[in-house]
Amino acid sequence: MVEMAPRSKTARRVPLSRDRVLRAGVALADEVGIESLSMRRLAQRLGVVPMALYKHVANKEELLDGMVDVVVGEVEPPVRDADWKSAVRQRILSARETLLRHRWAYRVIESRSSPTPVVLAYMDSMIGMFRAGGFSVDLTHHVMHALGSRMLGFTRELFDDSPSPGSAPAAMPPEVAERYPHIAEMAMTRDHDRASTVGAGCDDRFEFEFALDLLLDGFDRLHRQGWTSTGH
Amino acid sequence: MVEMAPRSKTARRVPLSRDRVLRAGVALADEVGIESLSMRRLAQRLGVVPMALYKHVANKEELLDGMVDVVVGEVEPPVRDADWKSAVRQRILSARETLLRHRWAYRVIESRSSPTPVVLAYMDSMIGMFRAGGFSVDLTHHVMHALGSRMLGFTRELFDDSPSPGSAPAAMPPEVAERYPHIAEMAMTRDHDRASTVGAGCDDRFEFEFALDLLLDGFDRLHRQGWTSTGH
DNA sequence: CAAGCTAGGCGTACGCCGTACACTCGTCAA
DNA sequence: TTGACGAGTGTACGGCGTACGCCTAGCTTG
Missing domain, CATH: 1.10.10.60 (Homeodomain-like)
Incomplete structure (x- = not known):
């Protein structure tokens, strides 16, 4: 203004x-x-x-690239003196906080076809955290791929959950429930629990950490057993 | 034409x-x-x-929705008489094949804000596969979130890898390697291996399956030990 | 202080885009 | 024969990104 x-x-x-x-x-x-x-x-x-x-x-593309750089620049630097797992975890969750402040950013990042220097630096430092934790170059490579966009704090949830903006959760009409019985079952169970749970519907942060920890634990296991891509 | x-x-x-x-x-x-x-x-x-x-x-949005439906409709239905893990795995890899034939589709799917009936049906049947495998509603719910867009056969790789379309891999200039030492290390190692490996650079399919199996194995482990979100 | 250079901001214009709205015209039922 | 209907048409509008040339304030230089 x-x-x-x-x-x-x-x-x-x-x-x-x-x-x-x-x-x-x-x-x-x-x-x-x-x-x-x-x-x-x-x-x-x-x-x-x-x-x-x-x-x-130079043009709108470059504007968007620059805007992504501003946002990525807001992510906290890695914490020092922590084991790789909690350091990576903490940084990714910080990235998530940042992206939640700029909800448009993940779309723009996704639409870019090549990374800007700021994003490259972010990725480089993320790789460094695994290497410092003793990961082989090879395993780190696959790990980075497995993290994918999650390393920047977001996952494609396929669809923004918000069932209908503003309105109440709105019970699923019976004919819909009939056509998608499994979705209906899941929705009902979630609604049941909600009485005994804080917050509404899904806890996005819980879901994010659920998947993140599943992956980090998997990385850990592979690392400890000396996994290599050649040694099957 | x-x-x-x-x-x-x-x-x-x-x-x-x-x-x-x-x-x-x-x-x-x-x-x-x-x-x-x-x-x-x-x-x-x-x-x-x-x-x-x-x-x-009705408008361009609806056109895009319809196009997504056509594409999702091309994904193979679940195989019968298989354990949940290989059934899910096979279906997701089939989805991946489909999306590789229509490389624009994942962008459109991502840009949609609510799923079409065809996509809902796909998700419903995917949920059904876990339920048939004995997963609790609760665990299935988290599992679906963890899969995210991977359930439709794609992951956000942050950036399309293609370093420079058409040109040879093009060795990284020294000043770049200096600024991003870990990326450089990874790139060099990958180039080394390539002599003894089929294909160039990263094997996208390998990376996809690496992460997918890491998740599926994680799901399996949680399922077998009777994981519940309340019972920590 | 005058001359001239330069960089940042301005104005105009072009070719795209999605789509509202009113129309024509071929088909077919009554 | 007629009338309704629905698929395809034509025109037009407002918005977009941006190429290209101009204007001018302020600095450099002699």
Whole structure:
């Protein structure tokens, strides 16, 4: 909002800069969602004409790349003096916190076809944590693949769970329950439990940690038994 | 191509139908990529004016939903008379094959905010496979979350690996290797091995199965020891 | 202080996109 | 014969990313 003041002729205007453009992009995406972020709208927010942005970013792609860098830069650095497992775990959960603050970010990260230097550095440091924990290069390689996007704190849940935004959980109509009996069973059981549980529906954080720990424990087991891809 | 023939006045034109529109959409996306699929282009391919499509799909969103349904419909049904683990494994690998034939599909699936009936049915049957294997409703629920998009045959690899399309693997320049030492180490090791390995770089299928089996084995272990979320 | 360079912001314009809305026209039932 | 109906058409609108050229404030340099 403060950006939009139609600056008077006397007041020196704050000059644009790549950094200011990127941060404004992040803020705007946080507010209105990534699908409503357009060069024109961002320019308007900065009190500037659309083409002015192109002096600071080459095009929209580069804007998005830069915005991802800003977000990834917010992830906490690895904790020191911890075993690999808790260090990795902690960092990934920090990444998750960050991505929860910028809910559009995972979509943008997914849509990029090659990583930016900031993301490369993040991955490099993540690899380093496994190597420092004694993992072989080979095992680390597969481990990184297995983590996939989870290493940045998100998983594709296939669909955002939110059944209907705003409305109550809304009991499943009988004809739907009939067509998808197993989903219905699961939904009913979840609703049952909810009386004795805090929060509604699924606990996203619990699910995330459930899968993460399953993987980390698996890595641990392979590592301890000296797994190699050649030695079956 | 055959669609574009400027049909003569005598030849009866093949009427459009929702199914024909969806299949043409899938074919066009296969050919030119999802980002180049526009209503106008699809209409042109079908030898029809853009607005004609709107008699068969409500809007572009619904077109994409329908295209996903066509693709998911190509996944093989579960094999019969197999233990849960190999049945699930086989089905997921079949889904993977399908998604490899339609490389744009996972992006579209990810971008949808709520599942179509076809996808719901797929998920329902997947849940059924775990239930038939003796999994509790509760464990199955977490298991489904842990699988996430992997249940449809894809994982977010963060970035498509292809280092530079077309060109040779291109040795990493020294200044890059210096900045990302762990990535460099991994890349070098991989290149070493390649002489004694079929295929180039990473074996995507191997990586996919590595992570999938790690999860399935984890599920198996939890199941056999009677895991419950309450009983820690 | 004058001359001229430069970089940042401006204005216009182009070709795409999705799609609202009103139309034509062939088919078929009554 | 007529009337309704539904598939395909034509036009138009507002939004998008961005190429290209211009303007001008402020700095460098003699």
